[in-house]
Amino acid sequence: MTDTTQQRLSLAVSTVVFALRPHLRTGRLTVWLPLVRRIREPYDGLWALPGGPLEDDQDLAASARATLARTTGLAPRYLEQLYAFGDVDRSPGARVVSIVYWTLVRPDEDAQAIDGENVEWFPADDVCGLAFDHDVIVRYALDRLRAKITYSPIAHAFLTDEFTLAQLREVYEAVLGRRLDPANFRRQILAQGTVEPTGRHLTGTSHRPPALYRSNLARPRATLTIEETA
Amino acid sequence: MTDTTQQRLSLAVSTVVFALRPHLRTGRLTVWLPLVRRIREPYDGLWALPGGPLEDDQDLAASARATLARTTGLAPRYLEQLYAFGDVDRSPGARVVSIVYWTLVRPDEDAQAIDGENVEWFPADDVCGLAFDHDVIVRYALDRLRAKITYSPIAHAFLTDEFTLAQLREVYEAVLGRRLDPANFRRQILAQGTVEPTGRHLTGTSHRPPALYRSNLARPRATLTIEETA
DNA sequence: TCAAAAGTGTTGCCGATACACCCATGT
DNA sequence: ACATGGGTGTATCGGCAACACTTTTGA
Incomplete structure (x- = not known):
């Protein structure tokens, strides 16, 4: 809460986006999410959650929405904070604290999603090998989704x-x-x-x-x- | 997740500490929490949650523990992340994102608590007029405590x-x-x-x-x- | 007429509440 | 003996899962 200047520490906001799409093989509806391919180190080339640095003049949720609009064209209605991940070693060579949101998109919103060059959707249960600690984050978000749907509309x-x-x-x-x-x-x-x-x-x-x-x-x-x- | 340097944005970790003590009037056990008096602007003189800036080499929970040890002498066992508060206007004249933890202390830990000059305990339901958005945070933590005790041991x-x-x-x-x-x-x-x-x-x-x-x-x-x- | 899903009825089980009742100790 | 809380038994109520059954459409 004090005004100490922090040099090496940066704050990012990422989002786990969930939509329902038919599974490729079974055809049954399952949970999918979009990932963004990293185009720089660290983890260059790997898939990661959409996200970006927090701007000075943006609320946390607003930052999540801005990133989503930029990367996937999505403007979802349901958006909720998931967790703040801040282990010292979670990003090689830098100290990054990520405040992660999760969101649910409707079929009509999903249809408007314009997948950019480096954006691709995956079945949520299959994702692994993501950059940073994003495997853990996706798992955590899925658990929250499945828990919350049982007691909340x-x-x-x-x-x-x-x-x-x-x-x-x-x-x-x-x-x-x-x-x-x-x-x-x-x-x-x-x-x-x-x-x-x-x-x-x-x-x-x-x-x-x-x-x-x-x-x-x-x-x-x-x-x-x-x-x-x- | 990128390496952009952030100037005006600082990250703090605060903690809502809950302990059970007898109510002064009724004598019945109720929820209490320690607050720290601010000794600088903004909100100089007001009560606030114990907290401090996040250090480069500290995990989030470790930072919460360090602050608690410094201000109240407490080393509680149960510690859980509550929420990240980051509205642009929540701290006058600066952009501060606070990652807030909550913790429960046992009577023996509570007994060891050495209240410093500017630390005082209050019944949790009575607190108001705190610095920053800490009224809201305490309310939120209390709701979480009361909800979680019903489905978790x-x-x-x-x-x-x-x-x-x-x-x-x-x-x-x-x-x-x-x-x-x-x-x-x-x-x-x-x-x-x-x-x-x-x-x-x-x-x-x-x-x-x-x-x-x-x-x-x-x-x-x-x-x-x-x-x-x- | 039939297939298929919408929608209703019924039963049995299980967990939670309310409350009567017995148990073991200090005074 | 008796007061006090510890601990057990039990009847009742309500929600939920299972599943039989009726309804309404398109083909």
Whole structure:
């Protein structure tokens, strides 16, 4: 908190970006993330998380967004701080503390993503051999995603405004890596009160048209609980 | 991650220290924390979290420990990263990013704490008017403590090696601020498998001598679950 | 008419709560 | 003896997993 000038220490902000895409072989939805190829030492040529130095006039989250816009063209809505990594030896020849964010992008945002020359997407569970300690960071972010989806309605962040409960269930299944019972899933989600029906239905399927829902974070479960107990 | 030199930006590490002490009026156990009086601008004279600039050759957690040892004489065992605070305007006249840790100290550690001239302890729920954004940080740390104690066996970190279940329950009650049913609490804790009986009993009480337990993080619940399902 | 997924109903199990009750010690 | 907290037993309630069953569409 004091004004000591720090010479060799630099502060970077990086982001773990998660999107859902079909797996190349199985076709099943899985978690993917974009990586950036390093074009200088250290770790020249290796893949790394998108990131960059923190600017003087930027908040931490703003820095993460700026880097994402520059490297991948993404402007995601959900963005959350993950952890600060600052081991002395994590970057050869320099002291770099990285404050890492993680983010979820929707299919429409994902579609707008313009992969630059040195940007490529990978299945999140397969990534390894990244620059710096980024293997550990990706692992940590994946754990957080899988933990948080079980107690927080973040799955909506993977979907567009209107969605069916089957689509929402696909998100959970992709993230958790296992099938869920459609009947029980429906009841769980509706009991939370985090979605509300739009009244519209999805047509064109070869079966009964599913109802469309929107996420309802303006009237979360807590409010309902207060009303119920009152 | 690049080597750009950063001039005006400095990185500090601060820590929210939690200990349990009896409340002055009610006598009931509550959460306390030590604060340090600032002796320079900005916020000269106000109370602030213990902290200091990050040294080049120190890991983040090591920096937190060093500051604690210097200001309060504490060497706590439980130490966890809380959050990185880096809003542009959080420190007048300078850009400071603070990586904040939180820690729990045991009564014996607490007893060793030598309060310096400018160090004073306060009930955690009462603190306000701190320097910088430290009010927000303390609030955030308290929320984390109260959330985490419900799903993680961190309460042990408030106790010495041997303790009774009643003492452990007092910790929960102090943190959560409400009474717990002794019978059900006992079953919950034992079902977790995070404590094991030492075989010894606490004597000198005016009632039946309670059994003493130690924390058992070497054989956590997960191991038992695997054995059960095998 | 059939396949396929949407959506509803029902049952059984498990964990948590509430609370009655017995146990062992100091005074 | 009795007060006090330690410790055990048990009934009840609610949530969740499993799964049978009905509904509605396109082909």
